[in-house]
Amino acid sequence: xxxxxxxxxxxxxxxxxxxxxxxxxxxxxxxxxxxxxxxxxxxxxxxxxxxxxxxxxxxxxxxxxxxxxxxxxxxxxxxxxxxxxxxxxxxxxxxxxxxxxxxxxxxxxxxxxxxxxxxxxxxxxxxxxxxxxxxxxxxxxxxxxxxxxxxxxxxxxxxxxxxxxxxxxxxxxxxxxxxxxxxxxxxxxxxxxxxxxxxxxxxxxxxxxxxx
Numbered sequence: 001x002x003x004x005x006x007x008x009x010x011x012x013x014x015x016x017x018x019x020x021x022x023x024x025x026x027x028x029x030x031x032x033x034x035x036x037x038x039x040x041x042x043x044x045x046x047x048x049x050x051x052x053x054x055x056x057x058x059x060x061x062x063x064x065x066x067x068x069x070x071x072x073x074x075x076x077x078x079x080x081x082x083x084x085x086x087x088x089x090x091x092x093x094x095x096x097x098x099x100x101x102x103x104x105x106x107x108x109x110x111x112x113x114x115x116x117x118x119x120x121x122x123x124x125x126x127x128x129x130x131x132x133x134x135x136x137x138x139x140x141x142x143x144x145x146x147x148x149x150x151x152x153x154x155x156x157x158x159x160x161x162x163x164x165x166x167x168x169x170x171x172x173x174x175x176x177x178x179x180x181x182x183x184x185x186x187x188x189x190x191x192x193x194x195x196x197x198x199x200x201x202x203x204x205x206x207x208x209x210x211x212x
Contacts, residue, residue, distance in 0.1 A: 011187025103187035120173035
């Protein structure tokens with residue numbers, strides 16, 4: 001394990017200064033997101049979602065960003081999953097985007113709310129057929145007896161839905177994280193990174209530099 005001490009790199013690609021920042025954190029996110037989409041990074045929409053239920057034990061997993069607007073950052077899941085249960089108990093969470101190809105990270109914190117049924121229906125019908133059947137097949141986060149159990153359920157549902165449009169499962173839909181804090185991190189040499197935090201004061205976004 002001691003060999004891990006030698007695994008290090010310097011961050012030399014970019015800098016970040018106050019005069020480069022957009023005063024609107026959503027626009028700053030959009031600018032960085034456009035740059036990462038133009039890079040060779042796979043899955044630029046992947047983000048770490050962290051939630052914490054009533055037991056105060058944090059839990060993290062990667063989900064996919066499906067929309068971002070001035071209203072917030074949207075993702076979809078099974079409402080009965082572990083994350084869904086935690087959000088019901090404690091409707092606050094955080095997102096982390098790690099874009100190593102640009103030596104950048106973005107942290108976002110805020111309240112999580114369900115999106116309306118119409119929005120969930122719209123997105124669900126845009127998914128490939130296999131993914132729609134998969135949403136019905138999987139009792140997400142619950143114990144299952146085997147892989148074969150999933151495959152049997154999938155075939156059964158494929159036959160059931162063969163004759164008509166696959167509806168959205170009632171236990172599946174969207175959430176939106178409504179930010180009250182952003183942090184933009186740019187890697188720098190000697191671990192003296194550039195970090196800027198956007199926070200709200202009287203419903204106005206303010207910016208402050210943080211120590212690395």
